Amino acid sequence: MSGKVITVTSGKGGVGKTTVTANIATALAMMGKKVVAIDADIGLRNLDVVMGLENRIVYDLVDVIEGRCRLRQAMIKDKRQPDLYLIPAAQTRDKMAVSPSDMILVCDELRQEMDYIIVDSPAGIERGFRNAVAPADHVLIVTNPEVSAVRDADRIIGLLEAEEKGPGRLIINRLKPDMVARGDMLSIDDVLDILAVELIGVIPEDESILVSSNRGTPVAMSGSNGSSASQAFRNVAQRIEGQTVPFVDLTPKTGLLSRLNNWFSKS
């Protein structure tokens, strides 16, 4: 068995890499896959908090690399999903504690027994980013529908192409359909127009994400009666598995009058 390494990155900070990592790992685990999430943000770890596993940390990624524990000992088993694990980042060290070849070694070992290894990249384009991308088979680029996030995503795609990691696939996070409809936010088409890469998910802005992150319960876990964001994350997981899932229509429901208006302004 040889698992796939998927790195989640963005360039810009605060666009939702960690949230996306936690939810996609969770959603894949709910589909019966064996999944491990790795927090590569050494020194600024978050993924353990979002997954609600902070209080179970004994060993971390740097302990594994520096030989203080076996890989298995650093893998924290999730509270709810039997086949979901987390390898947390060290809190006290910095990015230089890990090298790209260390990451490749760790991931190659994990490939033996896991279906998916999801790596949460730190923001930026320096050592931490290179560490996270080095072992990747696939890259997911997270961006928000705003100009600065798209600019950074574009830079990241350029760097990935230069490293021959492929163009990556895009997740547009925190989309507000009503703002797009008013013309106050970049639309999906605007973003794709610049980045010109394959879209694998659109996550609508959803208050339940903040609530669930604070609680340490990824929103993807909230089952079929969950929020729209919950459904969107599960759709991404299915697309990663190779299934064809239609994109949820996020255009706000409009009355006859405004539809007529739209129709006239288009022509």
Place this chain on the structure above:
Amino acid sequence: MEQVASQIGIKGIREGLLISVPDRGSFADLMALLNVELAQKQAFLQGSQVALQVGYRKLDKDHLRQLQAVFEQNQLELWAILAEDPSAREAARDLSLATRLSGSQTDLNGNFLSQMPEPGAATAVAPQPPQGGLILKETLRSGRSIYHEGHVVIIGDVNPGAEIVASGDVIVWGRLRGLVHAGALGDETAVICALELNPTQLRIADQIAISPEEKRGRTIPEQVAIRNGQIVAEMWQK
């Protein structure tokens, strides 16, 4: 002869080679000197563009034609004469040779080049961009920078945050949304063309322009050039 030969200085500058020759001695001696020196180093120098620094030597058009021929024989192109003598400069201009280096008045070693343009004299004549152009068949994403002496053709988009600096023209077969500087060594005749023109900033020679604030709905090919001292965009098809 050995002693005289060492008086020929050759160094690399941004525009190619700067060759300086002594301003004393007869013209015939100079020609002999150049012939020997260039023939010796031909393999190393050939294909370069040459600016010739002649100091106070008096040269007429006939002399300059002979110099051009000598460089040509050695597969070098003479494009500039840097002379202290006004009549020599005049003769050089008549043969459409440049009489000063463009841009900064210093060479790569930081030495200040002595000749400055006289007030009212013809302004800088930019070197002809090299014949070779650079063709890139890819989209330039944010953070990419392309610097090239000559023309640049991009088959793909130029995204915001990417920049192209070229001494010649810049053609974008795609959407231009980044920064382009054409004629970067001072060529005001350089143009920028794009299928869809929506740049963050455009520069031609020492002129700078930004796109109008309002978003334009039309997406038609346009060409940008300097007209009457201003950068203007014109529709490709009138």
